[in-house]
Amino acid sequence: MPGSPIRSARNAAFPAFPVKGEEVTIAPLVTIDLGQLIKRDGAEIAKLLGACVTHGFFYLDLQTSDQGRQILADEQGLLRFMREYFDQPHEVKMLDDRQSFTHGFKPIGTFSGTETGTKDCYETLKVSRAEMVENSSKLPEGVKAKEALFESFISLSHFITHTLLECLSDALGLTDRARLEQFHREGEDTNTTLVMLHYPPSASDLHVGHNKHTDIGSITLLFSEQWGLQVWSPDTDGWAFVQPRPRGHATINVGDSLRFLSGKRLFSCLHRVIPPAGGRQEEDRYSIAYFLRPENNAVYEDPDGKKVTARQWHDGKYVMFGEPHTRQDESPMLTGGMEPILGRRVQVA
Ligand SMILES: O=C(O)CCC(=O)C(=O)O
Numbered sequence: 419m420p421g422s423p424i425r426s427a428r429n430a431a432f433p434a435f436p437v438k439g440e441e442v443t444i445a446p447l448v449t450i451d452l453g454q455l456i457k458r459d460g461a462e463i464a465k466l467l468g469a470c471v472t473h474g475f476f477y478l479d480l481q482t483s484d485q486g487r488q489i490l491a492d493e494q495g496l497l498r499f500m501r502e503y504f505d506q507p508h509e510v511k512m513l514d515d516r517q518s519f520t521h522g523f524k525p526i527g528t529f530s531g532t533e534t535g536t537k538d539c540y541e542t543l544k545v546s547r548a549e550m551v552e553n554s555s556k557l558p559e560g561v562k563a564k565e566a567l568f569e570s571f572i573s574l575s576h577f578i579t580h581t582l583l584e585c586l587s588d589a590l591g592l593t594d595r596a597r598l599e600q601f602h603r604e605g606e607d608t609n610t611t612l613v614m615l616h617y618p619p620s621a622s623d624l625h626v627g628h629n630k631h632t633d634i635g636s637i638t639l640l641f642s643e644q645w646g647l648q649v650w651s652p653d654t655d656g657w658a659f660v661q662p663r664p665r666g667h668a669t670i671n672v673g674d675s676l677r678f679l680s681g682k683r684l685f686s687c688l689h690r691v692i693p694p695a696g697g698r699q700e701e702d703r704y705s706i707a708y709f710l711r712p713e714n715n716a717v718y719e720d721p722d723g724k725k726v727t728a729r730q731w732h733d734g735k736y737v738m739f740g741e742p743h744t745r746q747d748e749s750p751m752l753t754g755g756m757e758p759i760l761g762r763r764v765q766v767a
């Protein structure tokens with residue numbers, strides 16, 4: 419329940435915080451039941467809207483529907499794939515680098531890190547939904563070899579994120595062309611993509627975490643069994659850890675595009691990933707994110723009130739991820755214009 423944040427990571431059901439005896443602030447996120455949303459239960463839909471206008475971040479219980487249980491099984495298959503994939507020599511992974519924000523491999527250090535002057539400490543492999551649907555020859559060989567697994571994971575992620583979109587349209591009282599689904603139509607060009615992230619143990623202080631940001635797109639479906647993710651909590655007015663709940667849950671967050679498309683009624687949550695046990699990443703960390711994004715030609719107002727297309731916002735924000743912290747701090751882009759709403763500037767480190 420939202421309210422006072424828990425200042426301890428002790429919870430027998432879930433993994434303990436990696437530093438023994440350390441008291442940490444945990445974000446008080448609500449849990450929404452996917453099975454109830456699929457049934458369009460009115461109370462659950464109201465609870466969903468509540469979470470999206472206050473925190474923009476919540477747990478989704480996946481144990482109460484066939485689709486949820488299947489994606490939990492697929493998640494384990496993807497984690498096995500990721501351990502093998504990222505374990506390959508750097509040169510082999512670089513063969514999948516397509517210099518793209520939406521497809522293929524991205525090496526460590528492409529973007530700024532969580533502390534001033536540092537670079538990021540994570541590598542990713544991206545599989546766009548469009549290429550998966552058209553069975554593109556450009557997909558990485560390892561993905562082609564596991565086609566059924568990737569197809570299942572992406573189509574279930576799409577079903578779940580679209581269920582959330584429809585429920586939010588209902589809750590916001592949107593009708594006809596104003597409904598959020600109308601900006602996410604099948605067959606339209608979009609940057610919707612699956613991103614597999616690996617944070618390796620770091621040998622250097624120059625590469626740290628995943629810098630503070632709000633997500634670019636509409637809805638993010640995120641799986642991680644390990645500590646490291648923090649959200650900027652309006653309850654504590656500070657960073658709070660998201661307690662990993664590997665048994666049966668994903669976390670969901672609202673991205674900039676959905677916030678803008680909702681006339682800024684929804685809250686796009688500021689978050690980052692830091693090494694949980696001090697200054698450096700000590701163990702391999704894996705996470706999986708499905709980024710539902712609007713049609714590239716969808717138009718909305720950015721934080722400065724300027725009309726932009728979803729494609730422009732996407733491409734501009736990715737360029738900003740690579741800028742030095744001084745440039746990032748001058749622009750509302752990285753944080754989706756949320757800092758004035760949060761009432762203060764969130765310091766990088
Ligand atoms: O690795 C994580 O847990 C979160 C990653 C994330 O926030 C992102 O890629 O946008």
Ligand SMILES: [Fe+2]
Pocket residue numbers: 631632633689
């Ligand atoms: Fe994110």
